[in-house]
Amino acid sequence: SKAKLFDEKTDVKTSFKDVAGLEGAKEEVQEIVDFLKNPEKYTSLGGKIPKGALLVGPPGTGKTLLAKAVAGEAKVPFFSLSGSDFVEMFVGVGASRVRDLFKQAKEKSPSIIFIDEIDAIGRARGKNAMSGSNDERENTLNQLLTEMDGFGTNTNVIVLAATNRADILDKALMRAGRFDRQIFVDLPDVRERKEIFEVHLRPLKKAEGLDLDFLSKQTPGFSGADIANVCNEAALIAARNNKKAVDKQDFLDAVDRIIGGLEKKNKIVT
Numbered sequence: 001s002k003a004k005l006f007d008e009k010t011d012v013k014t015s016f017k018d019v020a021g022l023e024g025a026k027e028e029v030q031e032i033v034d035f036l037k038n039p040e041k042y043t044s045l046g047g048k049i050p051k052g053a054l055l056v057g058p059p060g061t062g063k064t065l066l067a068k069a070v071a072g073e074a075k076v077p078f079f080s081l082s083g084s085d086f087v088e089m090f091v092g093v094g095a096s097r098v099r100d101l102f103k104q105a106k107e108k109s110p111s112i113i114f115i116d117e118i119d120a121i122g123r124a125r126g127k128n129a130m131s132g133s134n135d136e137r138e139n140t141l142n143q144l145l146t147e148m149d150g151f152g153t154n155t156n157v158i159v160l161a162a163t164n165r166a167d168i169l170d171k172a173l174m175r176a177g178r179f180d181r182q183i184f185v186d187l188p189d190v191r192e193r194k195e196i197f198e199v200h201l202r203p204l205k206k207a208e209g210l211d212l213d214f215l216s217k218q219t220p221g222f223s224g225a226d227i228a229n230v231c232n233e234a235a236l237i238a239a240r241n242n243k244k245a246v247d248k249q250d251f252l253d254a255v256d257r258i259i260g261g262l263e264k265k266n267k268i269v270t
């Protein structure tokens with residue numbers, strides 16, 4: 001079986017309504033949606049549409065979700081790939097795969113390319129000279145830079161990339177005409193956590209009077225992904241206990257379970 005190079009989604013349903021909090025980031029990407037929907041409006045005055053933006057923030061904060069929502073709002077195809085898959089799966093052919101990806105995206109433009117974990121490809125060059133895969137990674141990175149530089153002003157493909165390690169990226173990636181915009185996607189504060197709960201509680205059968213302010217206060221440091229997990233866990237716990245609706249205790253048990261999982265994960269790391 002052939003490994004999949006990238007995902008192509010033509011009918012993205014994700015919208016800004018699915019992305020809770022992140023007001024600043026949403027405002028910044030709204031501009032990209034406008035470019036994609038109406039490029040002539042911008043280029044007619046001589047402006048150049050940006051080619052790329054970097055979404056920077058901790059894991060699980062909604063970077064992928066936001067990129068998808070840009071495609072959904074602009075109603076354009078969404079091409080996505082993960083930097084780490086890329087480096088692992090395509091030994092020897094990384095550069096040609098990048099070429100294929102951009103070719104497809106240009107054919108279907110206006111479109112979005114999303115590269116998750118770009119640090120796997122875009123780490124600063126010249127480090128780890130001992131590792132054999134390094135040349136391969138550099139070739140892939142160079143091809144990515146070449147493709148972005150080769151975009152004409154009216155290509156109408158915008159490349160979004162996500163990382164939680166902007167500090168280790170090759171500075172060449174951030175040069176003008178490449179990923180020259182950084183959009184920060186931070187962990188949610190208590191008010192934003194409440195909004196995220198609201199999104200992920202939508203599909204659940206909730207007990208009467210469930211206090212979202214209380215739940216938001218019980219979950220400091222949780223990412224959007226953690227909160228999505230809590231909601232799902234709570235529903236499973238309630239079902240296991242043969243309840244008709246998910247109640248406060250189910251959520252507290254779910255929070256405990258998620259905290260337990262997070263502590264384990266942190267232990268392995270340190």
Ligand code: ATP
Pocket residue numbers: 018019020021022058059060061062063064065066116162164196199223224225226228
């Ligand atoms: P990673 O860096 O680990 O790839 P990410 O920042 O791309 O993470 P996502 O994959 O977008 O995070 O988030 C995972 C899931 O968590 C989303 O599909 C969504 O269910 C939930 N989620 C995260 N952030 C938000 C948010 N701001 N609003 C609503 N749901 C969110």
